Amino acid sequence: MSKVKYYYDSDTLSYRKIERKKTRTVKYMSLFILASAIFAFLFVFIASQYIESPREKGLKHELQNAQFQLELLNKKMDETETVLANIADRDNNIYRLYFEANPIPDEQRKAGFGGINRYKNLEGFDNSKLIIQSHKRLDQLQKQLVVQSKSLDEITKLAEEKEKLLTAIPAIQPVNNEDLTRMASGYGIRTDPFTKARKMHWGMDFTAPRGTPIYATGDGVVIRADNGSAGYGNHVRIDHGYGYISLYAHMYKYNVKKNQRVKRGDIIGFVGSTGRSEAPHLHYEIFKDEQRINPLNFYYGSLSAEEFNKLLEHASLENQSLD
């Protein structure tokens, strides 16, 4: 039961009920609801500034994770950079050096991208710096890999060339060691077997019985196989390319024809004593760019250290040549 209030009406001399107006009640109530609503709204608004919603919490967590992963990726890039730097170093100081190519300077390997700002669309975010830095590093790594790959292509080509050169140049002994009776004479000042005068002996003499096989010392083309050169008797000349020519003289007979292609180790003739020769032997010469050079420097591939030393000892004796 609600309280009923009365008042004393002096005009009628009686107590009368106080009647509240309905409209007023409605007004009070509306005001109360409005005030509550404003208060509630303010409360939620202020609270939301300090208290995170579960959704916000989730997003924040995700962002932190992304940032962490990005930092991890940067660490992996550190390792990749180190490995690549190592490869570049070996490339410059071993491979390129070995194949006589100029090293690629660091500035060229690590050259950046000039001109426009490639990362403009990545600017303006909280983590822009980290993202731009990561992009830059990856772009640079990519570029370094391209430079490295091109360098290796070049090395491969040079290696193929070098292999050709290595099979071409005269690099074995033209007569088998087992067939040698003795190494008669080397390159240098020797006594002429006929005049007994001291004079330059331009090749190496290998003493072996008549008919002993003579081998081509490198791949090449036969440019002469005849006895038309004074003193050499039956002789063969092979052009190996790269400026190298080998000459085999005093043959008993030759086994090849002019313009014939030969491989290292092919039998091109047999030991004899034709031409200006005192006894059966092979007189062997090597030309480089039309200059005669000491054949002794060309056997590294085929002789053991001991065999080479023996050859060296014999070849340096200032004895009489067989010419």
Ligand SMILES: [Zn+2]
């Ligand atoms: Zn000789």
